Amino acid sequence: MTERYFPDGMPPPMADGITLPWWQAAAEHRLLVQRCGSCGHSQLPPSPICSECRSEDTGWHEVSGRGELYTYTVVHRPIAAGQELPYVIGVISLEGSGGVRMISNIVDVDPEALSVGMPLEVAWEDMSDDLAIPRFRPRAD
Amino acid sequence: MSERRAHIVGVGESEYTRWGKIGDITEHALACRAIKKAVADAGLTLDDVDGLASFAEDRNEAIFLAAELGLPALRFGNMVWMPGGGGGCAAVSNAAMAVETGQAEVVVVYRSLCQGQFFRFGTGGVSAEAAPDPEPPTLQQANSLLMASMGFAMPYGLLMAAAAYALPTRRHMHLYGTTSEQLGMLAVTFREHASRNPRAVMGERPLTLEDHQASPMIADPHRLFDCCLESDGACAVVVTTAERARDLAKRPVEILASEQGTPKGYAFGPFTNANVADEIYATGGGEEMANRLYGKAGVGPADVDVAQLYDHFTGCVLMQIEDYGFCERGEGGSFIESGALAWGSGSLPTNTHGGSLSEAYIHGLNHVVEGVRSLRDESTSPVDGAEVCLVTSAACVPSSAVLLGRK
Numbered sequence: 394m395t396e397r398y399f400p401d402g403m404p405p406p407m408a409d410g411i412t413l414p415w416w417q418a419a420a421e422h423r424l425l426v427q428r429c430g431s432c433g434h435s436q437l438p439p440s441p442i443c444s445e446c447r448s449e450d451t452g453w454h455e456v457s458g459r460g461e462l463y464t465y466t467v468v469h470r471p472i473a474a475g476q477e478l479p480y481v482i483g484v485i486s487l488e489g490s491g492g493v494r495m496i497s498n499i500v501d502v503d504p505e506a507l508s509v510g511m512p513l514e515v516a517w518e519d520m521s522d523d524l525a526i527p528r529f530r531p532r533a534d
Numbered sequence: 535m536s537e538r539r540a541h542i543v544g545v546g547e548s549e550y551t552r553w554g555k556i557g558d559i560t561e562h563a564l565a566c567r568a569i570k571k572a573v574a575d576a577g578l579t580l581d582d583v584d585g586l587a588s589f590a591e592d593r594n595e596a597i598f599l600a601a602e603l604g605l606p607a608l609r610f611g612n613m614v615w616m617p618g619g620g621g622g623c624a625a626v627s628n629a630a631m632a633v634e635t636g637q638a639e640v641v642v643v644y645r646s647l648c649q650g651q652f653f654r655f656g657t658g659g660v661s662a663e664a665a666p667d668p669e670p671p672t673l674q675q676a677n678s679l680l681m682a683s684m685g686f687a688m689p690y691g692l693l694m695a696a697a698a699y700a701l702p703t704r705r706h707m708h709l710y711g712t713t714s715e716q717l718g719m720l721a722v723t724f725r726e727h728a729s730r731n732p733r734a735v736m737g738e739r740p741l742t743l744e745d746h747q748a749s750p751m752i753a754d755p756h757r758l759f760d761c762c763l764e765s766d767g768a769c770a771v772v773v774t775t776a777e778r779a780r781d782l783a784k785r786p787v788e789i790l791a792s793e794q795g796t797p798k799g800y801a802f803g804p805f806t807n808a809n810v811a812d813e814i815y816a817t818g819g820g821e822e823m824a825n826r827l828y829g830k831a832g833v834g835p836a837d838v839d840v841a842q843l844y845d846h847f848t849g850c851v852l853m854q855i856e857d858y859g860f861c862e863r864g865e866g867g868s869f870i871e872s873g874a875l876a877w878g879s880g881s882l883p884t885n886t887h888g889g890s891l892s893e894a895y896i897h898g899l900n901h902v903v904e905g906v907r908s909l910r911d912e913s914t915s916p917v918d919g920a921e922v923c924l925v926t927s928a929a930c931v932p933s934s935a936v937l938l939g940r941k
């Protein structure tokens with residue numbers, strides 16, 4: 394098991410048929426973006442069709458897990474019992490993703506040190522045997 | 535002008551309180567009370583009402599309210615698909631469409647909240663007090679498109695609105711140097727307006743910039759006083775045709791134009807819209823809607839005499855000020871600093887009732903009520919000679935707006 398950052402009581406992700414493959418890959422510590430087989434447009438969250446060319450030929454592309462911080466908030470109110478405060482929610486621009494951003498947490502960081510544009514890398518958190526959540530931490534280049 | 539042109543002819547509300555404080559009456563009974571008051575304000579009776587309209591997440595369904603109110607018939611029952619308060623003005627717009635197209639004669643738009651009787655709005659029913667689940671956390675089956683989409687927000691703890699709307703606001707601060715003090719001045723201005731409003735929950739609680747800066751951080755950059763109130767209460771607005779409006783009790787207010795707006799990829803706003811175009815991420819998302827609204831009404835930002843802007847969070851008001859063209863993009867902070875929003879001295883008196891930051895958070899329908907009052911000279915912070923009032927419902931999330939005109 395990987396390092397734990399959040400308690401078990403955090404709201405679990407919910408998936409439907411469209412988003413399930415993303416979460417299955419996450420369980421294997423693979424970070425995906427959806428990539429259109431017709432026009433190459435990348436997107437998240439996954440959708441039944443490409444939002445640019447409207448093709449249903451949607452596929453997956455694995456990214457490195459490197460990225461940079463687009464915006465963030467330092468949250469001082471807990472969602473789950475036993476949660477460490479404050480915690481950081483950010484939007485991360487994913488490197489090599491074709492411009493895709495995702496919401497996640499920034500962990501292992503002094504909130505005072507946060508800045509838009511800071512380099513980040515994925516930090517997987519195994520919440521259980523079949524659920525892993527991608528968090529992000531500062532990256533030393 | 536067409537005889538069927540839509541006008542607002544009545545407004546009404548119950549008492550407003552802090553959240554959870556109305557426990558002696560059910561939420562739907564409170565809705566009925568507000569609807570009765572608005573209908574009486576118009577000089578109509580419930581026998582005249584043949585339409586009811588509301589917006590997302592309303593527990594008080596029109597078909598049941600129609601039965602409780604004894605409406606002779608419900609010809610138009612309507613609900614807007616917008617998250618939270620984004621559909622307030624859109625519900626007014628739908629009521630206007632109904633009367634203008636002859637689908638109904640008198641439509642009442644309503645909102646009622648008794649949060650102590652249900653879960654607290656904006657928590658998704660999740661409580662940090664709950665014991666941790668003894669089972670290991672696992673992926674769950676999403677039973678709706680909303681929940682599948684929120685699957686990319688909830689596991690990170692992104693459930694609280696104060697955190698979600700902090701994201702575009704923080705980006706705005708990064709891009710334009712907007713400061714917490716500028717956001718605080720906005721909260722202080724609205725509180726000052728509330729001080730004259732006997733309905734305002736915070737009317738007797740003065741607020742200074744020092745108080746704002748000393749208030750606890752909730753989700754940076756949102757301090758406590760950057761966040762709207764959580765309230766119980768109900769209000770309602772009556773919409774009918776020009777012909778019907780002519781001989782009613784109060785001066786009718788014309789609906790000059792109405793618009794709904796959801797930019798590409800916006801979905802549930804900052805909970806799910808991390809991938810909207812970079813140019814609109816740090817905006818209220820309402821610029822195109824604003825342009826359409828002004829175009830339809832044949833007016834511009836300079837013609838707006840008074841504004842009731844949806845104030846779930848201070849930064850979202852700032853971004854709306856830019857969206858609606860009252861200043862250039864990025865200059866919302868200095869616009870607030872200039873005192874422009876203040877009643878009595880500013881160029882754009884805004885939230886003359888105190889807004890959701892200081893009057894009450896009735897999901898913004900109380901802003902429509904105040905918009906009507908401000909054009910009837912009934913506001914407790916009246917704007918002399920005001921002819922055009924902008925009212926908005928939400929920002930940074932799918933939203934809506936109306937321009938109201940004095941008759």
Ligand SMILES: [Zn+2]
Nearest residue numbers: 429432443446
């Ligand atoms: Zn495509």
